[in-house]
Amino acid sequence: MSGKAWFAVIYNIFFAGSIANWAWFRMARSLPVAVSSLSSLPVPVVGVFSGMLFLGERPGASEFIALALVLASLAAVMLPERR
DSSP, X not given: OOHHHHHHHHIIIIIIHHHHHXXXXXXXXXXXXXXXXXXXXXXXXXXHHHHHHHHOOOOOHXXXXXXXXXXXXXXXXXXXXXX
């Protein structure tokens, strides 16, 4: 691997991974279960759109269907109940 690749691996393992785990555990301890579990659902949505924006990836139909299902599940839980 090149020097850039090693830097990326080390950065993701030690710096980004450490911050992400710290933030997740802090959130899990301080927020109710419903809020902390719902906040993890948009992570793949952000990942797919970030890959499109920064890496030039072109997701297929199955990825967009999966994203729509994630967003629909968020909407089903977040929208107020009709009476």
